[in-house]
Amino acid sequence: MEMTDAPSMIGRPLARLDGRAKVTGAARYAAEFAPPGMLHGFLVDATVATGRVAALDARTALASPGVHAVIWHGNAPRLPWNEPVSPEFTRPDGARLRAFADDRVRFVGQPIAVVVADTIEQAHFAASLINVTYAEQRDPVVDFTEASAAATLRRDDTTARGDPDAAFAASDAQVDCSTVIARETHSPLESHVTIAHWQQGKLRLWDKSQWVSNVARVLAGDFGLEPGDVEVISPYVGGAFGSGGRVWPHTEIAAIAARELDRPVKIELTRRQMFNLVGHRPYTEQRVRLGANSDGLLTAILHDGAAETSRHERFSEGLLRPTRMLYGCADVATSYIVVPRDTSTPTYMRAPGEASGLFALETAMDELAWQLRLDPVELRLRNDPTHDLHSNLPFSSRSLAACLRQGAETFGWSKRRLEPGSWIEDGEQVGYGVAVATYPANYVRASARVRLSANGSATVESATSDMGPGTYTSLAQVAADALGLPVEAIAVEIGRSALPNTPPHGGSMTMASVGSAVLAACNAVKQKLAQITGTEHAPAKLVPAPEDSLVEQLRRAGLAQIEADGHSNPGDTAKRFSMHAFGAVFVEVRVDRELGLVRIPRIHGAYGVGRVVNPRLTRSQCTGGMIGGVGMALFEASELDRASGRVINADLAEYLIPTQADIGELTVAFVEETDPHVNPLGVKGVGEIAVCGAAPAIANAVWHATGKRLRDLPIRLEALLERRM
Amino acid sequence: MQPFAFVRADDEESARAALRQGARALAGGTSLVDLLRLQVEQAPALVDLGKLPFRSIEQAGGVLRIGALATLSDIAGNPLIQHAAPSLAQAVLASASPQLRNAATIGGNLLQRTRCAYFRDTGFERCNKRKPGSGCAALDGDDRGHAVLGVSDHCIAAHASDAAVALTAFDATVRLRGTAGERSVAIADLLRLPGDTPWLEHTLAPDELIVAVELPLGDVLRRSAYRKLRDRASYAFALVSAAVGLVIEDGLVREARVALGGVGTVPWRAHAVEDALVGRPATQSSVSQAAQRAADGAVAGTQNGFKVELARRTVRRVLLQLAEDTAWK
């Protein structure tokens, strides 16, 4: 950033613009809309995992007070189920579940009927009165090992360079590390919900979604409508973390029910349903083999991943992506299989793939460091590559070494002794752990519209969402900066499918993609104005005099407002550069070994993420991600009943996420990083990388404290109670 | 949830009249309303006990009398209990969250139903508590959180209360009043082991109300502590908890009380540990030896075996801390 320029709005730690709405209860989430005449739907879940619905007796339910209808495949309308005009790429390969289109049961919890009533209580009660007869059931395959018999290889993720097997065999040091990560569930505090309302053949949805543009296209395809005939509204999203990335059946069921009854219908999932119907981070088993020479240079990396999917869809994610590019190693192989279980389909969950893959890789790196008696930070520094050996491209920017060095310095890493289990304070074992974080700097096509008014205000419009990172605020900062207006003068409108099209609000791509589109729209506004005022070729001053401001020019031109669309334009950047964010996470743990208790008094993360538009909000996102990592490391596991495939602990009293009392001091630092290639704003996004390093750093710290290497997540107390190391 | 009638009891008699007609007693509602919403419980009617005068906490002679409708917050914040019954104060503080403690009552807490996932999810066919005679899915399912003491071939669900563990350790009795009159029972006689009738959880007559819990005061209660181990630092049910009291005189253990939570189908009194302690020197090794008896008689399943060792270590830890606090100074 040029320091001599006008004080930039970008980089300022402004308070969240939607803060007031959120602290007063004025922010309206999808479930809070109530079109007149709205009815409530309650989903009837399959209680078996396989077979088909042979009969459904709804007579008692229909006679129950307040009930309007029971809809199931036996009486549901046949829909066209056309594919959307542009692909829903958050949907995996396979045959998506089409609500009530057939009688097949694919997983426990699959919606097989909906009861629609005047109140949610009436609908819920009536749902319990429905008798379902199932046929052609077989024992579901739930056990992962058993399910592995039907695994399929993901060819795109199965790669090799050099001769890793031979290189591994010839290595001075070898590590062979197998890890398991439990299934995790996003568990946003807001339940998923859809309100569907038909008017004159057009459909309006209030929907909890991270991608309203897509919901409109998918629903239009389902019902055979023009994309413009479906409007999706989602102004505030109460967390989602990936669960709102694709269209789930309850949304289509709400639309079906609303059309059948010609009344608005709302369907809100129960917490239990949230564990089956909106995806999860897949259970994974991984094996990492690392070879190194005695100088601590990696000579071979072999990373094999296996992850669960459903029987009807083949979900995969970026599990092995970090392994292929993170370290300077010539001989690298990765392989990836997906394993179908008779359960629901996984989906992207914050740092999908990377968080899991890095746990395996960074645990193995820690083991290698000890085998070589090398400091784990030093081992990583020695293997920092000059370029991406997988794509053979230069990095657009890469600050991993700076993150490791600066992070170690801030954290006080030098206090750490090399030997594990050697440090006791106040009766507790103390351990320090480190792990590397990385996530691709995604930059894709997005659109925005900017309208500048002669009254000195401007409006930014884009279909994107704000599920918490602060999109409302950061987009306003981009526009304020580009238009030379105070941030308060910018109104941001997002979360409506009628607004300019955007990619999913996820994958750490919103600021890069939508932010760049806003910048482009602002530039288009300026250009349009310059054409009108004939100042196109006038040299731009760094700080325009007040009388030369855009608003003044607009007034002088006698225009009330001027509007332009802008688009981010990724072009071929990804073909010329390897673009990733990097970070290093440092953790201190204290372990009460006798009772198996782990505390995490502090975590420090150092990140190189390009330009930071709003440090205050970005810090929040990073510490939030670390907390997600604490959950992954110590608490989170959706447990499946082996006999039936039901999620056993499907509520937030038993599916444990971190509480306030589990979190200590969290600090964040951003290393100075200027990336002129990655996108016009020079930002890389932090939503995912913030989750990435925390879990392996915690597990590595637990090893350092206790000498006990725990490779399965979550780390629970019984694992530490065992005496054997 | 199933539609139900709501009645507010203005006095004990109207409460009993409602109970006789099949109403369920509603106090804090933190357990019952949850289970109604999950459709695990069905009630044609609820009778709200909120207006009944059962909320006072007072000392009468050598007994601490806690009204059945005293909330867990009332108990945790009561100076007399903090001083005279630290184990109980700590147990209720370790329960749930401030919000839940503000609503949950001690009477309801004693009768709260298990957290067994197979009980709480009507999608599971087998649960003898929910559907008598249907079987127990936990026996061959996920049993990590389940009991290892007091289990039967029909149920291994753990009792979830913290307060009841402390009350069990210190010989509390429960005052009951019904049409047939008033009586006192020990917690062990109020809460039933599952045996072959896991659906019968307590010995209250249909129209009996818990009116108070009575706790004998004394040295061992004053020198007591509660420790709860769980998967996260707060707001979770116990994997293992221990209520312990210890009186040491002239280097010998005069009195000892030990009860465990998280491991039993009911709050579990560890008499074997007490017997091994009393009359013997309060040394580190004798305490450790006694603590080894904490889970005597345990029957572990496939995943909950760690609770046996964890119970021993927890008891040892609390005993040693109490010994350090009281005797060795």
Add this chain to the structure above:
Amino acid sequence: MLIDGKRTLSCLTLLATLEDKHVLTIEGVATGDQLHPLQQAFIDHDALQCGYCTPGQILSGIACIEEGRATDAASVRDWMSGNLCRCGAYPNIVAAILETAGKQ
């Protein structure tokens, strides 16, 4: 929500039990346009992200301060542990509560 000043879970409270009780929800915390100090502190410390748990956090925080538990970070963490936040705004929530308590 606060029932007669005490924090309570609305999802487990039957409306019929609230006769003659004073109920405070987030909509009643500010005085007109004037935010409650804790509301302002939540904005200043960025003690929220998606905002969905925020009403509960603020009401619980008000009670936590009122109960005298907002003495240091450890106490706030313990006494606010009943309010889950999935975005992980926890450290900033502690800061907001401590600052507000310190001003009183």
